[in-house]
Amino acid sequence: MTESAQDQIPLRRACHVVLRLNTPKGRGVFAERDIVAGEVIETCPVLILSPEENKTYIEKTELYHYTYNWPDYLADGTQTMTQAIVFGLGSMFNHSNNQNVGWERNVEQMIITYRAVRDIPRGEELCISYGSRLTFIDSDRREATPEGDGIEQLNQIELDSN
Numbered sequence: 486m487t488e489s490a491q492d493q494i495p496l497r498r499a500c501h502v503v504l505r506l507n508t509p510k511g512r513g514v515f516a517e518r519d520i521v522a523g524e525v526i527e528t529c530p531v532l533i534l535s536p537e538e539n540k541t542y543i544e545k546t547e548l549y550h551y552t553y554n555w556p557d558y559l560a561d562g563t564q565t566m567t568q569a570i571v572f573g574l575g576s577m578f579n580h581s582n583n584q585n586v587g588w589e590r591n592v593e594q595m596i597i598t599y600r601a602v603r604d605i606p607r608g609e610e611l612c613i614s615y616g617s618r619l620t621f622i623d624s625d626r627r628e629a630t631p632e633g634d635g636i637e638q639l640n641q642i643e644l645d646s647n
């Protein structure tokens with residue numbers, strides 16, 4: 486079987502990142518060397534869930550806190566949102582209001598690409614922004630963050646262009 490270029494997605498991963506255990510945010514991804522703005526941190530395939538399976542199963546599990554919003558289309562073409570599970574490091578990025586990593590969906594290819602949005606010095610944690618309504622206490626903040634409405638906020642990153 487011959488594959489067209491469209492059927493092959495180059496997967497990229499920055500080698501010099503580490504997963505640290507037992508940080509105040511649980512596990513987290515850290516730079517082991519300086520990373521320059523624009524560098525791809527990781528390309529992650531996603532598994533798209535139907536709204537029904539999300540509601541019936543995933544929302545009742547710990548996995549719910551790892552899903553991203555993903556565009557979905559009704560029979561009449563109206564765009565709505567469902568959830569997707571992101572494989573790889575994409576599920577390990579913690580939240581920061583001062584995020585140094587941005588992400589971009591490719592809906593057709595069912596991947597998310599994560600890039601450094603600024604120069605990141607060695608030793609810094611790589612974080613995305615989950616948005617403003619968090620379902621946990623942000624350990625970066627001194628005072629407690631008001632709890633959200635139960636909807637995970639990974640989708641609300643301002644840098645998301647899709």
Ligand SMILES: C[S@@+](CC[C@H](N)C(=O)[O-])C[C@H]1O[C@@H](n2cnc3c(N)ncnc32)[C@H](O)[C@@H]1O
Pocket residue numbers: 509510511512513550551576577578579580581621622623624625
């Ligand atoms: C997508 S997971 C990130 C990886 C996670 N730390 C782990 O160990 O599996 C999201 C969860 O990480 C934790 N988390 C992420 N950002 C955080 C933050 N700023 N402060 C405290 N906990 C955070 C919360 O428990 C959240 O539900």
